[in-house]
Amino acid sequence: MAFPNSEFKNTKNYIDRETVSKRIKSRLQLNEVFKYIFLAGLVFALLVLSTLIYDVVTKGGGWVNLDFLRNFPSRRAAQAGLYPALIGTLWLMMLIVPMVFIVGVGAAIYLEEYAPKNRVTSFIEVNISNLAGVPSIVFGLLGLTFFVRTAGFGNSVLTGALTLGLMSLPIVIVASQEALRSVKMELRHASLALGASKWQTTFNVVLPSALPGIITGIILAVSRAIGETAPLIMIGAATFISTTPNNVFSDFTALPIQIYNWTSRPQAEFQNLAAAGIIVLMTVLITMNSAAIYIRNKYTNRH
Amino acid sequence: MSWMKKSALLASITSVAIVGAACGNNNEEGNGGAEGESLSGKVVMDGSSTVFPIMEAVAEEFSAEQSDVEVTVGVSGTGGGFKRFVTGETDFSNASREIKEEEAAEAEANGVEYTQLSVALDGLSLVVNPENDWAQDITIDELNKMWTDTNVKTWKDVRSDWPDEEITFFAPGKDSGTFDFFNEAVLDDTDIRQDAQLSEDDNVLVTGVAGTKGAIGFFGYAYYVENQDTLRAMAVEGVEPNQETINDLSYPLSREIYTYVNNASLNDKPQVAAFARFLNENAAELSEEVGYVGMEQARYDENADIIDELAGE
Numbered sequence: 078m079a080f081p082n083s084e085f086k087n088t089k090n091y092i093d094r095e096t097v098s099k100r101i102k103s104r105l106q107l108n109e110v111f112k113y114i115f116l117a118g119l120v121f122a123l124l125v126l127s128t129l130i131y132d133v134v135t136k137g138g139g140w141v142n143l144d145f146l147r148n149f150p151s152r153r154a155a156q157a158g159l160y161p162a163l164i165g166t167l168w169l170m171m172l173i174v175p176m177v178f179i180v181g182v183g184a185a186i187y188l189e190e191y192a193p194k195n196r197v198t199s200f201i202e203v204n205i206s207n208l209a210g211v212p213s214i215v216f217g218l219l220g221l222t223f224f225v226r227t228a229g230f231g232n233s234v235l236t237g238a239l240t241l242g243l244m245s246l247p248i249v250i251v252a253s254q255e256a257l258r259s260v261k262m263e264l265r266h267a268s269l270a271l272g273a274s275k276w277q278t279t280f281n282v283v284l285p286s287a288l289p290g291i292i293t294g295i296i297l298a299v300s301r302a303i304g305e306t307a308p309l310i311m312i313g314a315a316t317f318i319s320t321t322p323n324n325v326f327s328d329f330t331a332l333p334i335q336i337y338n339w340t341s342r343p344q345a346e347f348q349n350l351a352a353a354g355i356i357v358l359m360t361v362l363i364t365m366n367s368a369a370i371y372i373r374n375k376y377t378n379r380h
Numbered sequence: 381m382s383w384m385k386k387s388a389l390l391a392s393i394t395s396v397a398i399v400g401a402a403c404g405n406n407n408e409e410g411n412g413g414a415e416g417e418s419l420s421g422k423v424v425m426d427g428s429s430t431v432f433p434i435m436e437a438v439a440e441e442f443s444a445e446q447s448d449v450e451v452t453v454g455v456s457g458t459g460g461g462f463k464r465f466v467t468g469e470t471d472f473s474n475a476s477r478e479i480k481e482e483e484a485a486e487a488e489a490n491g492v493e494y495t496q497l498s499v500a501l502d503g504l505s506l507v508v509n510p511e512n513d514w515a516q517d518i519t520i521d522e523l524n525k526m527w528t529d530t531n532v533k534t535w536k537d538v539r540s541d542w543p544d545e546e547i548t549f550f551a552p553g554k555d556s557g558t559f560d561f562f563n564e565a566v567l568d569d570t571d572i573r574q575d576a577q578l579s580e581d582d583n584v585l586v587t588g589v590a591g592t593k594g595a596i597g598f599f600g601y602a603y604y605v606e607n608q609d610t611l612r613a614m615a616v617e618g619v620e621p622n623q624e625t626i627n628d629l630s631y632p633l634s635r636e637i638y639t640y641v642n643n644a645s646l647n648d649k650p651q652v653a654a655f656a657r658f659l660n661e662n663a664a665e666l667s668e669e670v671g672y673v674g675m676e677q678a679r680y681d682e683n684a685d686i687i688d689e690l691a692g693e
Binding site: 310317338345 | 422424426429432433435436437439440442443447449450451452453454455456464469581582583586600602603605606607666669670671
């Protein structure tokens, strides 16, 4: 059946199991070896993560309670809380997400859908990718000279959000471009053929299809930004503050600053507070990511 | 029926009276308080991470009294704090060393006048591993030799009756005020040996010395006090670091820690003047709570006179 018209008909032993298995044995072994190397890679990553989580939870788990979330920092570890830092971080997130979404996705749409494919465009694209690798402290310096001094926003939560937002932009732009590029050309063509304008096509067809990828990029970028300490210290964000922000020009502090400060204290109880702070920061991030994943899945199913 | 109405009326009158009296009392207390009326506005501080725990404690207590004043304390380091202070951005600059000439010159160029206030004392502690049972005390000369001369490899090279145990050196980073003070008091501006391990995080130094038999390191007194079970402090020139010897300055590596206040802020902003007074009144007690040593009362009295004069009262 397999070889109806060939001379193989009578060569029943053409596939000699022994010969073949001897020949491919080394390849199969190599396959096994690599399988275990990859497995070891995964196990190692998970082991490190679980060790970290175990360490943080055993040290800080007992310290996370309502008072810890509601109180201001204190010299007495038992009364200390991270309320202003938590509120500061939430303010930052609320400002950064729309900012990077509008500017980042806008830039990506221009580059992918409108910009002519020439040297200038590819030069800009290369530089955006390079920006993604710039150390965060450099963005802190930029924030200090430009937003704090030149623009006169001071050490406000707006300055913090703009600085961290700028830092996240390259990742958001690159991820969004990738997502836009993966939208099938047929979809665009179909839309244009039905008489939709370029803008209608982009907004109603391309963008919704690319949204899952774009949101993934934003999650990654903003999660990284929320965990940053160096640029915030650089722009002069407070470490202790007796009030919480009530507008975008208010002074602020953020969770990573508070955690960093607690880890540097001599008293052992503050190390536990730092661990408790890490648990809170992780919870904030996981909550934000879950929300984003929910939105992403909704759109993935639709398209 | 009517007696119920009457008693209800009576009850409400009573409760109003009580509430009124309570309010009256509060107002009286507020007016009679040391700081006078309730203030608002901002008090902006930045600077040394060494001074931070004291200022956090002061700000915490101050905010309990003056909840409408926004107090911010940053930790840009002594040098980073002065950079902002000399442009007039901050009201206070916390420092674990005195202001440098170039920083003072910049302040003058910007028309910023300031006053140095000593807040508390710290004793730079020289610590060794608890397994080190030989080095009980050390002199400044020996310290200078061992921290600068790379020919010193073992404890025997420092003092001949000490064992042939290799020395590992742990020190705070060169940007820290603690390093500056050690540089001035012990190294005489000679470069620190290249093989010393430097870290900005004092807890890293604690771990290093606690884990290495022949190690020596130095940092603020608070880090030694909190880690007495894993570290041992050496006496310097025969004097051990403790509350008493640091307070009376007989411990040779006692140092003052400071805050610099902007004179104009002190004069123009009542909340800054109130904070300065509050700080000066409570610094001794609060600094001891966070691991530092208070100064003698006479020093705080001097500060109080300076503050009163500058605040224009």
